[in-house]
Amino acid sequence: MVALGRRSWLVPLAMVLAVSSCLAGPAMAAGKTGQMTVFWGRNKNEGTLKETCDTGLYTTVVISFYSVFGHGRYWGDLSGHDLRVIGADIKHCQSKNVFVFLSIGGAGKDYSLPTSQSAADVADNIWNAHMDGRRPGVFRPFGDAAVDGIDFFIDQGAPDHYDDLARNLYAYNKMYRARTPVRLTATVRCAFPDPRMKKALDTKLFERIHVRFYDDATCSYNHAGLAGVMAQWNKWTAKYPGSDVYLGLAAANVPGKKDNVFIKQLYYDLLPNVQKAKNYGGIMLWDRFYDKQTGYGKTVKYWA
Numbered sequence: 001m002v003a004l005g006r007r008s009w010l011v012p013l014a015m016v017l018a019v020s021s022c023l024a025g026p027a028m029a030a031g032k033t034g035q036m037t038v039f040w041g042r043n044k045n046e047g048t049l050k051e052t053c054d055t056g057l058y059t060t061v062v063i064s065f066y067s068v069f070g071h072g073r074y075w076g077d078l079s080g081h082d083l084r085v086i087g088a089d090i091k092h093c094q095s096k097n098v099f100v101f102l103s104i105g106g107a108g109k110d111y112s113l114p115t116s117q118s119a120a121d122v123a124d125n126i127w128n129a130h131m132d133g134r135r136p137g138v139f140r141p142f143g144d145a146a147v148d149g150i151d152f153f154i155d156q157g158a159p160d161h162y163d164d165l166a167r168n169l170y171a172y173n174k175m176y177r178a179r180t181p182v183r184l185t186a187t188v189r190c191a192f193p194d195p196r197m198k199k200a201l202d203t204k205l206f207e208r209i210h211v212r213f214y215d216d217a218t219c220s221y222n223h224a225g226l227a228g229v230m231a232q233w234n235k236w237t238a239k240y241p242g243s244d245v246y247l248g249l250a251a252a253n254v255p256g257k258k259d260n261v262f263i264k265q266l267y268y269d270l271l272p273n274v275q276k277a278k279n280y281g282g283i284m285l286w287d288r289f290y291d292k293q294t295g296y297g298k299t300v301k302y303w304a
Contacts, residue, residue, distance in 0.1 A: 040052050050088075063078070118161065122168075123172075170182055190211050241278070
């Protein structure tokens, strides 16, 4: 995970109230989906998964991260959260029609896929440890709860064999009729293409792509402006018309993130343009800890 500093930015309350009063206006009407995804798991002070789902803000919560894999070891890092309650929380979220995905990768350096066989082995572990598989001897950190899908957040290392991993995971769906127990999403950097995920995305197996328009001066709103964002957004939406593409944002006022999109800019400038895409999917926020502090999601939820 990117180190976070102490610097912060403040959104004037008057601005929030003024913009909120315009919620019924026509600016957002055409392209809204109401879908908002949030990452959860990176800070023990963000509250439980159950509490996150009970806010009613999010349609999908992505647990992060399953961050050790590819060399015969498989493990996740949930930053001090009590693993013993997460399985029950997953089921609670699903009972409220909130999808729960597991994100693989992250900022660590303990994962890679050196061979096609390692991709097959990782798929086998994910299926049996976190999804519908029940092979004896495989540790299930969340008990008998099964996540709804897998998010690829491949931010380190070589790009090799993630296409193999996607195919291996998706192949489990062949065992089922009328449902898809393995759904795939990807969380990518905004500069197109993301070299670590290009081959995987070209399999066309990913139903959703979260594009992170932060932490990159070449295409974040506050550095590149609307034109810089749209230059990349249009490439993503055009290249993958079969996938829903989400606008990835850092929750406003996140310390250390210089790419926050403030309320007025988001409402009047950015969203009306990205929502013109036929495959606009919604908003992705990084992450629950900062959204809980700032209340950003409570406002933008109605514009998603």
